[in-house]
């Protein structure tokens with residue numbers, strides 16, 4: 674079974690379509706990046722797939738479950754690491770992880786065990802007693818992703834995971850994301866072309882709410898006749914033809 678299948682997925686606001694007729698399949702264990710300029714519909718797509726907003730037409734099946742008719746089942750297999758991190762600033766790293774375990778119905782002992790395992794896996798154990806607000810942006814983002822993993826999701830949404838981070842913090846986070854590859858399905862949105870190219874198995878390009886291309890970075894470069902991925906993206910987004 675595919676991880677995500679959307680059919681005619683659309684979201685219309687009063688005066689405009691934010692996402693229009695999205696037909697997309699994401700395979701299990703794939704790292705799929707959604708790219709597009711500001712306002713292209715990336716966030717709206719992620720919000721529909723993670724049941725935060727209801728489509729106005731069409732449907733999406735995640736692990737075979739519909740976001741329209743079975744959103745509870747969808748929510749039980751997904752997690753989101755949002756753009757603005759979901760951490761509680763006054764709690765410590767450990768407390769944030771344990772709190773998230775509690776939210777997902779783990780007993781106190783289970784939450785403690787899971788939190789410790791995740792902290793160790795992602796190098797958060799040395800700073801487990803530090804208040805989250807004292808962490809750098811990169812470490813806050815790392816904690817936010819570790820928190821999203823507490824529920825052992827089948828599908829994880831990473832919304833602009835390295836936004837505003839310096840080059841070193843970004844490279845550390847790439848390592849973390851790479852370590853998750855193949856273990857679950859990952860959907861990433863980003864404005865950084867090199868990030869999409871470096872991390873993704875496939876990339877979908879959105880323009881004005883429509884998917885104009887899906888393929889590997891190499892296929893996108895070939896399609897656009899460009900050597901650099903960023904040039905290929907610009908060419909495709911500026912071009913008029915729908916692929």
Ligand SMILES: Nc1ncnc2c1ncn2[C@@H]1O[C@H](COP(=O)(O)OP(=O)(O)OP(=O)(O)O)[C@@H](O)[C@H]1O
Pocket residue numbers: 686687689690691692709710711712713714715716717718
């Ligand atoms: N709640 C809303 N009400 C009305 N229009 C909205 C709403 N949310 C999004 N839109 C519109 O839908 C379109 C797609 O927005 P969306 O935020 O999904 O784009 P995006 O690709 O995530 O952009 P960015 O890169 O800036 O985050 C935009 O034109 C936006 O103005």
